[in-house]
Amino acid sequence: MNNNNALLIIDMQQEDGFVLEHFDSTVNNIAALLDTARQQRVPVIYTRHINQADGSDMPRGEPRAADGGPSSYRAGTRQVEILERLAPRADELIVDKGRYSAFHRTDLDARLKALRVETLIVSGVLTDVCVLSSVLDAFALGYHVRLVSDACTTTTLAGHYSSLLIMANWVYALEILTCAQCLHALCDRAYVSLAPQQPDQFAHQPHELENTIARLHSHLVRTQE
Known part of the structure; x- marks a missing residue:
C-alpha cells in the first residue's frame, strides 16, 4: 500500500441545496x-457534513428549518449520504463532521498519522468553504497538500478561483494541479503542478481580481499540456 498519499473526498453528498458550477465534470x-x-x-477517506436532526450541534447563525433543526445536511436523511457514483467501499473510511473543516472535532488527523500519510490529495465541495478550511488545517498540521483544481467546485466560478488564489498565496506546502496531472502523480509518472514559490504570489487589488483569476486559470490550463 502507498502510505505516503491519501485521497480525501470532501462532502460529495446527495444534498442538493446549492447549484454548483461544473458539477458533473467535477464528479467525473x-x-x-x-x-x-x-x-x-x-x-481513500470521505467526509460527510452532518448536523443532528434536532439542531443541538449547530453553530450560531446556521440556517434552520421551521422545526428548529438544520435546513440541510440533516442526520438520518438521504441527503447526507455519499453520491452513488462515488460510493465508498466497505473498507474505506468515512469521517462525519459538524463543521466546515474535515479536521475540526474529528479523528481524521489521528487516522492519517496511523496510516503514515504525508501527502493529502484533496477534492470535493465547496471550494470556498469546506475545502478551503480543510486545506488550511491540513497545512497547519504539517501535511503536504495536492489540491485538484478541477475536482473541486462551489456555487460560483469567482468563489472557486478566489479560494484557489487564497490557498496559492498562503499555503506553502501546497501543489495545485489538474485531475489529469494528479492521475500521473498517483501512478508515479512525471507531472506538473502549480507550487507557490513565495508569499502572496498572486497578490492583487480588487480591480485586478478578474485578471488574476485568468492568470491562475491560464497556468492550470498549461499544466495539462
Missing part, C-alpha cells in the same frame, strides 16, 4: 481519482 474527475487511487492502493 473525482471518480477518475477514486478509480486510480484504488488501483494504486492509496487510502
Whole structure:
C-alpha cells in the first residue's frame, strides 16, 4: 500500500441545496481519482457534513428549518449520504463532521498519522468553504497538500478561483494541479503542478481580481499540456 498519499473526498453528498458550477465534470474527475487511487492502493477517506436532526450541534447563525433543526445536511436523511457514483467501499473510511473543516472535532488527523500519510490529495465541495478550511488545517498540521483544481467546485466560478488564489498565496506546502496531472502523480509518472514559490504570489487589488483569476486559470490550463 502507498502510505505516503491519501485521497480525501470532501462532502460529495446527495444534498442538493446549492447549484454548483461544473458539477458533473467535477464528479467525473473525482471518480477518475477514486478509480486510480484504488488501483494504486492509496487510502481513500470521505467526509460527510452532518448536523443532528434536532439542531443541538449547530453553530450560531446556521440556517434552520421551521422545526428548529438544520435546513440541510440533516442526520438520518438521504441527503447526507455519499453520491452513488462515488460510493465508498466497505473498507474505506468515512469521517462525519459538524463543521466546515474535515479536521475540526474529528479523528481524521489521528487516522492519517496511523496510516503514515504525508501527502493529502484533496477534492470535493465547496471550494470556498469546506475545502478551503480543510486545506488550511491540513497545512497547519504539517501535511503536504495536492489540491485538484478541477475536482473541486462551489456555487460560483469567482468563489472557486478566489479560494484557489487564497490557498496559492498562503499555503506553502501546497501543489495545485489538474485531475489529469494528479492521475500521473498517483501512478508515479512525471507531472506538473502549480507550487507557490513565495508569499502572496498572486497578490492583487480588487480591480485586478478578474485578471488574476485568468492568470491562475491560464497556468492550470498549461499544466495539462
